[in-house]
Amino acid sequence: MLNPLTSDFVTHLAEMLPSDTIRTASPAYLEEPRGRYHGQGTHVALPRTVEDVSSIVAACNDARIGVVPFGGGTGLVGGQVAIDTPPPLILSLERMNAIREVYPYENVLIAEAGAILANVQAAAEEVDRLFPLSLASEGSCRIGGNLATNAGGLNVLRYGNTRDLCLGLEVVLPSGQIWNGLTRLRKDNTGFDLRNLMIGSEGALGVITAATLKLFPRPAERGAAVMVVPDPTAALKLLNLAQSIAAGEVSAFELIHRTGLEFLSEKLPEVRLPFDDAPKWMVLVDLGTSAGRTPDALLETLFEEGLAAGLVMDGLIAHSNAQREQLWAVRERIPEANKAIGSIVSHDVSLPLGSIADFITEGRKRLAAIGDMRINCFGHLGDGNLHFNAFSAKGKSRDAYDDKRSAIQKCVHDLVTEMGGSISAEHGIGRLKAADLAHYGDAGKLAAMRAIKDALDPNCIMNPGAVLA
Known part of the structure; x- marks a missing residue:
């Protein structure tokens, strides 16, 4: 049974930590983007070091007080707000936002969990490398939250989920013990893979405080096109054709229905749509090519072969970066239009x-x-x-x-x-889908998840109510 956060415990934490680590929680820490949940919690901890995180979590474990990790607050399944538990301590990693090290010739970057995704991308760009995770919220979401939820985004087709972009982690376990797993190794078969256990665990097994991330060579050229297709079956066939023509260079392949374009016209008329009459179905294809490979030529070939095969009815190829950004604005702002509707x-x-x-x-x-x-x-x-x-x-x-x-x-x-x-x-699952996971999840998997949770977090202090209802 968890205990509620008390004023005496808050005073105890404040005395044992550097000044200004414990603050009264503002409404920003108690809300989530869709407004479906209003969280509980009177205070937020804002540590600056992994040692501070360790002290905070250990104290909460001893007192059996819940800890809700908070990243950028952009999650859409309520994982960052506690609702049906005794008031917890909110633990924000926003001050732990440093890019600790960059190893360009190893294609490796080490970032603290509070680093904003856009800043990680920029740090990679400074050494002529690419960190490919890209989300609509990249200007405010934090890499620790991306890892905790195994975020997907726009470039999964080519580069994988966040899980595939991580080599190692630094994690504070529910006992307060620090796991120093910030390896730069590409191969390490020494026992259970704790990295992949923690990634996607949504703060229910520990607090990610830093990560070793994979970087990639930057594409020499980028290109994009929108193509009108008869239906989703044709879109899938066009995807296979694109992967044959531009093997390994298709970064994204997005399906868009007319309804999304109509919502944009209604709520965000400043977004420039590619066609005067909204097609029922279209796809957005994005390429990142190596030197000597011209994306425009590849996209023209894709259009011509798709047209000949009856897979494409119309199309528009971006011939500049500005045009490419206009096409991507259509896809990226659909969620904003959805929210307005x-x-x-x-x-x-x-x-x-x-x-x-x-x-x-x-x-x-x-x-x-x-x-x-x-x-x-x-x-x-x-x-x-x-x-x-x-x-x-x-x-x-x-x-x-x-x-x-x-x-x-x-x-x-x-x-x-x-x-x-x-x-x-x-x-992710968060709190919004915890009951659905219990209903639809495989019984063996759920039993294993509960056993892992019981072993690592016997007092159930970590993000109570998230993932496992």
């Missing part, structure tokens, strides 16, 4: 690539049986990650669907599970 339920799911077209067709059919609604389906087609979001019918209030919200979510998650997919592709 206001979804009934949002879904972040993944499916086997071969099942995506059937899922979209069947999903629309099943949701239509529940009620009249608009579906904005878009996402990272190259890695099977779809955002399948339900909105009220035009002219209807979102509140009119309150009694259908649970049925809509269950309908989509049931179908995803039937088709061998995942109910959480890149946003």
